[in-house]
Amino acid sequence: MAVFTPVTLNDLSAWMRQFPLGDALAIKGIASGIENSNFFITTEAGEYVLTIFENLNFEQLPFYLKLMRHLADHGVLVPAPVPNADGELVVALHGKPAAIVSKLEGSSQMMPQASHCAEVGAMLARMHLVGKDFPLHQDNLRSLSWWHETTPKVLPFISDELQHLLRAEVHFQDAFDSTSVYKALPRGPIHADLFRNNVMFDGDRLTGFFDFYFAGCDTWIFDVAVTVNDWCIDLETGALDQTRVKALLDAYHSVRPFTSEETIAWQPMLRAAALRFWLSRLYDYYQPRDAEMLTPHDPAHFERILRLRESLPVPPLPTT
Incomplete structure (x- = not known):
């Protein structure tokens, strides 16, 4: 969840038109993690997470995103991937596979009981x-x-x-x-x-x-x-x-x-x-x-x- 591939609000605004989330209003990089580029994004429909995949390819990603969708549909609390107008969960952004998922409520519990x-x-x-x-x-x-x-x-x-x-x-x-x-x-x-x-x-x-x-x-x-x-x-x-x-x-x-x-x-x-x-x-x-x-x-x-x-x-x- 580091930022390997920068994305500006202008980049995001054009790309977001294919999703049923309205206009992009804000974007902020997420600093933690080391595998993908992750961003909090604010849209007219609410807050979501954008991920650009730095190592996984278009062929590998359906497993992860469809698993999340399967779990969410069966009552397991996980982010739900958002399909674009063509029903695709993975779409290229800056030449790399990218996806949008719903943002969970709350925060991480770093001192668990x-x-x-x-x-x-x-x-x-x-x-x-x-x-x-x-x-x-x-x-x-x-x-x-x-x-x-x-x-x-x-x-x-x-x-x-x-x-x-x-x-x-x-x-x-x-x-x-x-x-x-x-x-x-x-x-x-x-x-x-x-x-x-x-x-x-x-x-x-x-x-x-x-x-x-x-x-x-x-x-x-x-x-x-x-x-x-x-x-x-x-x-x-x-x-x-x-x-x-x-x-x-x-x-x-x-x-x-x-x-x-x-x-x-x-x-x-x-x-x-x-x-x-x-x-x-x-x-x-x-x-x-x-x-x-x-x-x-x-x-x-x-x-x-x-x-x-x-x-x-x-x-x-x-x-x-």
Whole structure:
């Protein structure tokens, strides 16, 4: 959500005529994030979010936008993509694919309590169940094959100790991926990036999940692990907060009970979730791209989390 492709109000005004939203009145770049160019836009019909996709192409994008539409149509709180006059959800702007979605109410809850984590857990479980009927398939593009592709690109920049940690964890995940337990894990479309800044609250009321542009089909327990590794930790140390973990997992389990295979896979998936974001942050830090408002994230945050998930017991999944 950095700004790689600038858009002026004049640019937007002409382009917006194909959408049923009236005239464009204002546009403001969104500084957070590192993958796409995002803007808040004000139109005669209200406030929306404009995204210009910097890495995803016209062929890939229907999966993300149609998934959001599917979830929204089935009661999951997500932004609804807006079609143009021809019914298209993806339209070129400055030669790149772009889309408009509805803007959620509220703001991100950056200091969550157990009650917020419970809301997130329950909605995540509902999202997984609703996604079972989604007809399109796309693999999680930041899973094991991407880890193998990206690891050699960052190894020259990091210490011998970190090289060993990275190689060892990829090897561990390779081995776990081949087990019968892993193959039996329930799966379907996942958000894959459900951090605190990708969820909106109005007070204590959850108003929606957004930024689905890392979504893909993968194991549901990996999605839970990504979420717990952000929502239920001390940000300074990466340590799990037992109360918040229990609140999120219990709420999820009440909507979709965890399986016995997921119980076995829980700690390996917490490690996998930490590895995925450590590796992507290493790549973004050492192989940066130009952007007007880009702020790279600190890779050491997820290095700490990975070391903790490897070395310490984790709160178990609920079983009853």
